[in-house]
Amino acid sequence: MNNSTNLRKPKRIRALTREFDGELIVYDDQTHKAHCLNKTAVMVWQECDGEATVRDITNNLKDKLQPDAEAVVQFALIKLDKARLLEKGEAPQAEGELWNRRDLLKRIRLVAIVAIPVVTTMLVPTPARAASCLPLLQSCTSSAQCCSAHCGLSGINLVCLP
Amino acid sequence: MEKLYRLVGAAGMCFRAFGVTIGIRVSERTTLEILRDRLPPGSRDREAGAVKRLYSFFLNRAPHRKGVRRFHTVYSDLQILARSENESDLYEEFERDVDSFVAATSTAALFIHAGVVAWNGKAIVIPGRSFTGKTTLVAEFLRAGATYYSDEFAVFDRNGYVHPFSRPLGVRLDGSGTQTKKAPCEFECRIGKEPLPLALVVVTEYRKSASWRPRSTSLGRGVLHLLGNSLSARANPSLALNILTRTNERARILRGVRGEAAEVVRSVQRILDGPARVTTPELRSLASDWGRDRHEQLD
Numbered sequence: 001m002n003n004s005t006n007l008r009k010p011k012r013i014r015a016l017t018r019e020f021d022g023e024l025i026v027y028d029d030q031t032h033k034a035h036c037l038n039k040t041a042v043m044v045w046q047e048c049d050g051e052a053t054v055r056d057i058t059n060n061l062k063d064k065l066q067p068d069a070e071a072v073v074q075f076a077l078i079k080l081d082k083a084r085l086l087e088k089g090e091a092p093q094a095e096g097e098l099w100n101r102r103d104l105l106k107r108i109r110l111v112a113i114v115a116i117p118v119v120t121t122m123l124v125p126t127p128a129r130a131a132s133c134l135p136l137l138q139s140c141t142s143s144a145q146c147c148s149a150h151c152g153l154s155g156i157n158l159v160c161l162p
Numbered sequence: 163m164e165k166l167y168r169l170v171g172a173a174g175m176c177f178r179a180f181g182v183t184i185g186i187r188v189s190e191r192t193t194l195e196i197l198r199d200r201l202p203p204g205s206r207d208r209e210a211g212a213v214k215r216l217y218s219f220f221l222n223r224a225p226h227r228k229g230v231r232r233f234h235t236v237y238s239d240l241q242i243l244a245r246s247e248n249e250s251d252l253y254e255e256f257e258r259d260v261d262s263f264v265a266a267t268s269t270a271a272l273f274i275h276a277g278v279v280a281w282n283g284k285a286i287v288i289p290g291r292s293f294t295g296k297t298t299l300v301a302e303f304l305r306a307g308a309t310y311y312s313d314e315f316a317v318f319d320r321n322g323y324v325h326p327f328s329r330p331l332g333v334r335l336d337g338s339g340t341q342t343k344k345a346p347c348e349f350e351c352r353i354g355k356e357p358l359p360l361a362l363v364v365v366t367e368y369r370k371s372a373s374w375r376p377r378s379t380s381l382g383r384g385v386l387h388l389l390g391n392s393l394s395a396r397a398n399p400s401l402a403l404n405i406l407t408r409t410n411e412r413a414r415i416l417r418g419v420r421g422e423a424a425e426v427v428r429s430v431q432r433i434l435d436g437p438a439r440v441t442t443p444e445l446r447s448l449a450s451d452w453g454r455d456r457h458e459q460l461d
Contacts (some may be wrong), residue, residue, distance in 0.1 A: 020382040023383075025406075036382040127262055
């Protein structure tokens with residue numbers, strides 16, 4: 001990792017969080033996405049206070065993320081940045097500039113499975129998207145019934161249209 | 163609004179479901195009796211007062227004239243919700259809309275789009291979007307002796323317990339998209355009344371000729387799947403997360419594609435009936451999760 005990366009100060013976004021059995025659910029109300037962070041990702045994300053540099057974070061977690069804290073922190077930051085859980089401008093550089101992805105994966109393979117940071121993301125739907133709906137060309141009486149949200153005329157019948 | 167009042171001033175009623183108050187006005191008094199059967203489960207009559215949504219039913223009884231179509235209309239507040247020559251279309255649409263509205267605006271409960279059955283006094287929740295095979299799976303559980311809770315929504319109260327929301331099952335026959343309503347008792351089942359703790363979340367999707375090899379996944383990921391099918395989490399994420407934190411911490415989450423529903427039901431029954439009865443392939447499948455998880459994470 002180069003020096004400029006080490007001196008960056010990643011900052012986590014402000015979001016709603018709840019802990020579930022060691023994992024953290026983070027709800028971002030800007031994007032309406034919910035993220036599930038495993039224990040390692042949580043450790044790194046919580047260190048991202050906008051004050052600590054990447055080097056500080058690595059040093060702080062050195063004992064907990066044996067044997068390769070640097071690779072794990074870097075991998076976690078990339079994952080967190082991809083999930084937009086870090087504020088813009090403070091995220092680490094694009095992964096290509098820092099590590100070759102393959103090299104990073106090689107290094108991270110040596111880390112115990114429990115220590116690999118994982119961020120899983122899911123879009124929280126609008127009520128209409130979440131409810132049961134009709135497929136295309138089924139007869140309908142209102143747009144809310146259709147999966148495509150468009151109930152329109154086809155000949156003389158109202159059907160779900162794309 | 164006044165015009166609408168004149169059209170539908172014959173009678174009205176007010177009810178409350180899961181903390182949401184709703185009003186109905188009709189142009190014919192008899193319509194109210196038909197609508198009573200279509201109110202959300204657990205609805206209670208209320209005295210007239212402020213409502214969150216007002217439905218107005220106008221049944222057009224003008225004499226038939228050649229070349230003129232006679233439409234009945236239902237309004238949701240001031241917007242036309244449905245317009246049809248067939249009265250029953252209006253009632254269907256009302257039922258669908260009122261359920262969705264209650265689900266999206268309730269502050270007393272969290273609604274997840276899911277099928278729910280009970281086995282040995284514990285709730286099995288099957289979240290998923292339309293056309294993922296939830297109803298088929300619920301029907302198969304009922305045939306195997308499970309208690310029916312819901313085909314549409316898993317309703318979690320503020321203590322994390324799952325409540326019944328028992329509407330008839332919306333079965334899609336012969337691969338058509340249209341749902342045919344079937345009473346749960348056609349499957350020789352019992353209908354649940356008591357709130358139950360969550361025991362199992364089955365995240366699955368039907369795939370032709372797939373076989374059911376479930377993977378046990380973490381509670382956090384299970385919560386993510388529930389949020390991904392929730393109707394009110396966008397509007398009130400804090401309430402949704404608070405409710406989900408109170409669900410049973412020991413609930414298990416199983417994930418995987420499925421083929422025949424009967425295979426899933428047998429497997430889930432064995433898992434819930436006790437570890438001693440879990441067969442070797444299931445144990446092998448669950449034990450190999452670590453390996454597969456690792457593979458997935460690295461890819």
